[in-house]
Amino acid sequence: KITELFKEFDKSKVYMVDLESGLHYLLRVELATRKTLEGAELKTFKDFVTVVSKLFPGRQSVVKLLETLLEWLISLPLEKIPYEAILDLANNKMRISGLHLSERVQWIGCQGSSVALRGYPCSLWTLFHVLTVQAASRPDALANTALEDDPLAVLQTMRQYIGTFFGCHECGKHFEEMAQESMSQVKSLDEAVLWLWRKHNQVNARLAGTLSEDPMFPKTQWPTPDLCQACHEEQDGLHVWIEDMVLAFLKKHYSAANISPKYTT
Numbered sequence: 001k002i003t004e005l006f007k008e009f010d011k012s013k014v015y016m017v018d019l020e021s022g023l024h025y026l027l028r029v030e031l032a033t034r035k036t037l038e039g040a041e042l043k044t045f046k047d048f049v050t051v052v053s054k055l056f057p058g059r060q061s062v063v064k065l066l067e068t069l070l071e072w073l074i075s076l077p078l079e080k081i082p083y084e085a086i087l088d089l090a091n092n093k094m095r096i097s098g099l100h101l102s103e104r105v106q107w108i109g110c111q112g113s114s115v116a117l118r119g120y121p122c123s124l125w126t127l128f129h130v131l132t133v134q135a136a137s138r139p140d141a142l143a144n145t146a147l148e149d150d151p152l153a154v155l156q157t158m159r160q161y162i163g164t165f166f167g168c169h170e171c172g173k174h175f176e177e178m179a180q181e182s183m184s185q186v187k188s189l190d191e192a193v194l195w196l197w198r199k200h201n202q203v204n205a206r207l208a209g210t211l212s213e214d215p216m217f218p219k220t221q222w223p224t225p226d227l228c229q230a231c232h233e234e235q236d237g238l239h240v241w242i243e244d245m246v247l248a249f250l251k252k253h254y255s256a257a258n259i260s261p262k263y264t265t
């Protein structure tokens with residue numbers, strides 16, 4: 001039975017191992033398609049590293065790696081950076097103590113019923129939600145960076161990352177269309193959390209029943225009532241979201257306190 005191969009997990013939790021596996025994949029696999037980074041690509045990567053190094057509520061060894069990467073990117077006067085140099089840093093070739101990002105890929109909350117399903121794209125969404133929630137919970141975290149005081153800092157950075165580097169080009173195109181349509185209406189850090197939630201549900205609705213859907217993990221309008229009953233109401237026979245409740249739920253679900261360290265090594 002397929003289910004016996006599954007690692008036990010709790011869908012009301014977020015798993016650090018998914019986030020770390022996602023960062024590993026991003027830095028060592030996705031970015032490896034580039035020989036060098038320069039111009040707009042380099043700026044996109046620097047903004048991404050700024051956002052994750054300041055907002056990722058991760059283990060000390062991973063945060064330290066991201067901070068070191070950021071310091072290095074900022075201090076380099078180069079207009080062009082070879083990918084090999086980024087990889088050396090991700091692999092801690094300089095042997096700086098207390099700095100590490102595992103090379104092991106293990107999906108738990110993001111595990112799929114086949115290798116082609118879920119995994120990295122699931123972890124990228126998860127990271128994206130965690131970052132918007134962290135930005136809303138710690139509004140000063142991006143102080144003294146180029147992204148300070150911008151309610152769109154995380155959304156714009158991820159939009160650029162997805163449009164530039166995300167291996168699924170069709171996804172990038174769809175996401176850009178959604179961003180152009182309504183991202184500029186976001187005026188606060190809380191609205192950014194809700195915007196991302198709404199757009200993710202729009203993607204879920206579009207993909208329901210397609211080949212992207214893992215039959216073991218059907219696309220739903222999330223959070224389902226078993227996760228957040230108070231998020232749902234019926235008014236005049238129609239389903240409505242209670243957005244205040246959704247926001248409170250997202251801030252709890254994607255908070256540092258709800259990230260489980262289970263399965264990390």
Ligand code: FAD
Pocket residue numbers: 109110117118119121122123124125126129162168170171172174175196197198199200201203204207212213214217218219222223
């Ligand atoms: P995912 O959709 O990856 O979600 C991961 C987890 O997030 C879920 O398990 C759930 O716990 C939680 N979640 C679900 N919905 C929400 C929500 N509304 N708010 C907050 N949390 C939620 N694939 C395509 O085939 N075509 C596309 O155009 C496409 N566009 C994409 C755009 C982006 C930016 C990304 C990151 C991925 C895109 N993908 C696309 C991939 C696709 O959305 C899924 O990531 C993939 O199919 C794996 O689905 P999943 O079941 O693991 O759940």
